[in-house]
Amino acid sequence: MEALPLFHRLSGRPVLVLGEGEAAEAKARLVTESGGIVVREAGPDVRLAFVALTEGAEEAAAALRAAGLLVNVVDQPASCDFTVPAIVDRSPVLLAVGTGGASASLAKALKERLEQWLPPSLGPVAAAIRQARTAVAAIHADVPARRAFWARALAPGGPLDPLVPQPDPMAAITAALAGAGEAANRVDRVQIPPDGADGLTLRQLRLLAQADLVIHAPGIPADVLALVRRDAARRVGTEAPADAAGRIVLLTL
Numbered sequence: 587m588e589a590l591p592l593f594h595r596l597s598g599r600p601v602l603v604l605g606e607g608e609a610a611e612a613k614a615r616l617v618t619e620s621g622g623i624v625v626r627e628a629g630p631d632v633r634l635a636f637v638a639l640t641e642g643a644e645e646a647a648a649a650l651r652a653a654g655l656l657v658n659v660v661d662q663p664a665s666c667d668f669t670v671p672a673i674v675d676r677s678p679v680l681l682a683v684g685t686g687g688a689s690a691s692l693a694k695a696l697k698e699r700l701e702q703w704l705p706p707s708l709g710p711v712a713a714a715i716r717q718a719r720t721a722v723a724a725i726h727a728d729v730p731a732r733r734a735f736w737a738r739a740l741a742p743g744g745p746l747d748p749l750v751p752q753p754d755p756m757a758a759i760t761a762a763l764a765g766a767g768e769a770a771n772r773v774d775r776v777q778i779p780p781d782g783a784d785g786l787t788l789r790q791l792r793l794l795a796q797a798d799l800v801i802h803a804p805g806i807p808a809d810v811l812a813l814v815r816r817d818a819a820r821r822v823g824t825e826a827p828a829d830a831a832g833r834i835v836l837l838t839l
Contacts, residue, residue, distance in 0.1 A: 588686045589669070596622035600631055602655070604646060605638030609660045613638060616670065628653060634668075647705065672697035676708040678716070707752040714755035715746075718763075725763060729830030730798050734763070734772070737796045737833055747793025773826050773834045783809040798832030801825070806837050 601622040613636040614624045619684040625632060628650060635641050635650045638660040647657045663686070671682035672693035673830045681700060683693045684741055715736070726732040739746040739762040746758045774793050779785030786794075791813060794800070799819045802811065814820065814835075821827075826834045 589684065591671070591682055591684065593680065593682075594634070596620045599623065599627045599633075600629060602626070602628050602632050602635035602650070603638070603718075604635065604778055605640075605641075605660070607638065610636070610638035613658075613660070613670075628655065631692050634658075674700045674704065676704060676706070676712075679708050680710045703749075705749065705751040707755065708748055711746060711748055711752050711755045714759055718759045721763065722759075728831070734832050738762070741796070742792070772832075772838065773830075775836045775838065777838050778806060778810055782807045783813060786810070786813070793833075793835050796833050797835040799826070799834045799837065800837060801834065802837035803839055805839060811836065 597620075598615065599622055601617045601624060603617065603624050603626065617624050617636075628635065635647075635655045635657045637647050637650070637657060637710060639646055642660065643659050644665055647659050650657050651667065656667040657665075658668055658670060659730055663669060666687065669684060669687055671684035672690075674681035674683070674697055681697075681704070683696045683700070685693050722732055722735060726735050738744055739759065740748055743750070745762045746752065746755065752758055776786075776790045776793055794810075794813045795815055797815055797818045799821070800811075800814050801821045801823045803824055804822055811820075824836070824838065826836060
């Protein structure tokens with residue numbers, strides 16, 4: 587990755603916006619919609635700044651950066667400490683599309699495709715999941731079991747498939763909990779093809795994205811391991827340990 591994508595909570599916090607005109611107004615709207623407070627002068631509590639000046643932008647950015655602020659200079663990616671992605675808003679779900687400043691048009695085109703693809707119910711699905719945490723934890727006491735439950739519910743064709751319109755997400759979760767007797771543990775074997783990550787099937791990619799534990803043989807290509815869910819546990823080996831729980835994937839060459 588060329589940059590680390592982060593979601594910054596701005597609620598009630600001041601954000602500096604320097605400049606006038608459409609570019610400055612657009613940044614001010616973005617800050618306000620995110621819950622931040624637009625200020626026009628740097629203060630001790632200000633940590634982020636947008637500079638939309640027609641003249642002296644680089645000098646202003648350098649002074650703010652020296653004062654400890656992270657700075658975004660409009661239309662000058664090389665002068666930015668952070669860039670603003672194209673945003674798909676399905677609150678509380680947010681998708682950010684960034685190109686590292688290479689092309690705002692590409693980010694916009696991808697955003698438009700995603701807007702068409704993702705159903706409006708995606709936000710209510712996330713809200714229902716948040717609301718149902720206590721109920722799910724009451725039935726699935728340990729973390730691997732909860733992960734397995736959500737993986738089954740959110741899988742393609744599952745009762746809470748996020749890419750399918752969900753008229754009543756909470757009812758779907760309740761129905762999924764009613765079938766909680768399903769086995770939480772599962773072991774899948776994924777054999778890496780000769781062409782590595784490029785040859786993986788959609789099913790194999792889904793298994794890597796849902797795994798709680800990945801056991802991989804020595805010599806598995808790095809581009810394959812990069813596709814594993816980031817917070818999944820990893821071990822070198824060829825067999826799952828007897829006490830392993832959750833969704834387990836065995837990677838072999």
